[in-house]
Amino acid sequence: MIKTVIAGPCSVESREQLRQVTAALAAMPQVKLIRAGVWKPRTRPGGFEGLGEPALQWMQELAQEFGVQYCCEVAKPKHVELCIRYGIVTVWIGARTSGNPFMVEELCSALAGSGMTVMVKNPTSPDVSLWLGAIERVLQAGVAGVGAVHRGFAMYHNQGYRNAPLWEVPMTLRREMPEIPLLCDPSHIGGRRDLVAQLANTAAQFDYDGLMVEVHPDPESALTDAPQQLTPAAFTDLLSSLSPVASHLSPVTSQQLIPLRRQIDEIDHELLSLLARRMEMSRQISFIKRDLQMPVYQSGRWADVVADRMEQAAALGLDADFTRALLEKIHGESIRVQLADKA
Numbered sequence: 098m099i100k101t102v103i104a105g106p107c108s109v110e111s112r113e114q115l116r117q118v119t120a121a122l123a124a125m126p127q128v129k130l131i132r133a134g135v136w137k138p139r140t141r142p143g144g145f146e147g148l149g150e151p152a153l154q155w156m157q158e159l160a161q162e163f164g165v166q167y168c169c170e171v172a173k174p175k176h177v178e179l180c181i182r183y184g185i186v187t188v189w190i191g192a193r194t195s196g197n198p199f200m201v202e203e204l205c206s207a208l209a210g211s212g213m214t215v216m217v218k219n220p221t222s223p224d225v226s227l228w229l230g231a232i233e234r235v236l237q238a239g240v241a242g243v244g245a246v247h248r249g250f251a252m253y254h255n256q257g258y259r260n261a262p263l264w265e266v267p268m269t270l271r272r273e274m275p276e277i278p279l280l281c282d283p284s285h286i287g288g289r290r291d292l293v294a295q296l297a298n299t300a301a302q303f304d305y306d307g308l309m310v311e312v313h314p315d316p317e318s319a320l321t322d323a324p325q326q327l328t329p330a331a332f333t334d335l336l337s338s339l340s341p342v343a344s345h346l347s348p349v350t351s352q353q354l355i356p357l358r359r360q361i362d363e364i365d366h367e368l369l370s371l372l373a374r375r376m377e378m379s380r381q382i383s384f385i386k387r388d389l390q391m392p393v394y395q396s397g398r399w400a401d402v403v404a405d406r407m408e409q410a411a412a413l414g415l416d417a418d419f420t421r422a423l424l425e426k427i428h429g430e431s432i433r434v435q436l437a438d439k440a
């Protein structure tokens with residue numbers, strides 16, 4: 098269930114900008130923490146790189162005035178030191194840092210014993226071990242709290258998003274570390290205002306524990322990430338668009354699922370038996386190919402198989418991308434089995 102809502106500008110740009118957005122967010126009871134970038138990791142040099150220490154000073158003053166708490170990204174031990182000096186008790190490790198174990202180690206030395214809460218964004222590559230490793234290092238450092246933030250992955254084919262969501266990666270992280278709260282950052286996944294609310298709703302359906310959303314008083318004029326930041330009004334709409342998720346189901350309600358789940362179990366068992374039979378056929382074919390001195394991979398036959406199955410899938414109403422991915426997975430395994438028999 099979405100319990101932790103963090104919102105705020107990509108970057109602190111001026112005292113007035115921070116004040117305006119803070120006033121708007123302080124009036125939203127769901128917002129637990131205000132995010133505001135102080136040091137900005139830019140992909141290419143020359144852009145706005147954040148205001149540094151003066152921004153922290155404004156954050157300290159406005160935290161007092163509005164009774165709010167801020168959080169920001171830290172990428173160097175010096176950043177941690179400055180955050181501590183200005184009373185910031187929650188920080189995050191950004192996507193460009195979390196994939197670098199040397200930097201994570203250095204940050205952890207600075208964070209150890211600081212009493213801070215640390216959120217770890219996923220590294221830019223979809224390597225769940227790297228993400229888990231960064232979280233493990235932070236846990237070992239002994240901090241007050243640890244969370245994970247899913248902000249999507251830099252892929253060549255990014256599925257129309259700024260960063261491909263690849264929801265299965267954070268789900269693997271959650272399976273490995275069920276006790277770590279998992280937040281979604283739909284702003285950096287979407288990269289476009291019009292995608293943010295829909296992604297936040299998807300995150301709610303994956304049962305995330307929280308959201309981190311970029312909100313700016315005047316997004317069009319933002320110095321960083323202008324296309325993806327929401328106005329406070331659009332963010333209010335996003336919050337009210339989140340469909341309610343029950344914290345627990347009554348036994349009577351969940352009874353309705355039992356017969357359907359039983360059928361799904363049976364179907365899965367049938368699917369696996371069929372796949373085992375199919376692999377056995379591949380194995381038998383591999384012996385014949387060997388005798389005939391045929392290569393294992395037969396591109397003409399594979400093209401025919403794909404065309405035939407895609408047609409069947411379309412008639413059955415199955416999604417084309419899903420069907421193609423499934424066929425490729427099955428064919429990949431068939432090739433592996435045949436190559437193993439050749440070895």
Ligand code: PEP
Binds near residue numbers: 138190191218248
């Ligand atoms: C940010 O939160 O503004 C940011 C730079 O995030 P990420 O590390 O996910 O790119």
Ligand code: MN
Binds near residue numbers: 108285311321322
């Ligand atoms: Mn940003």
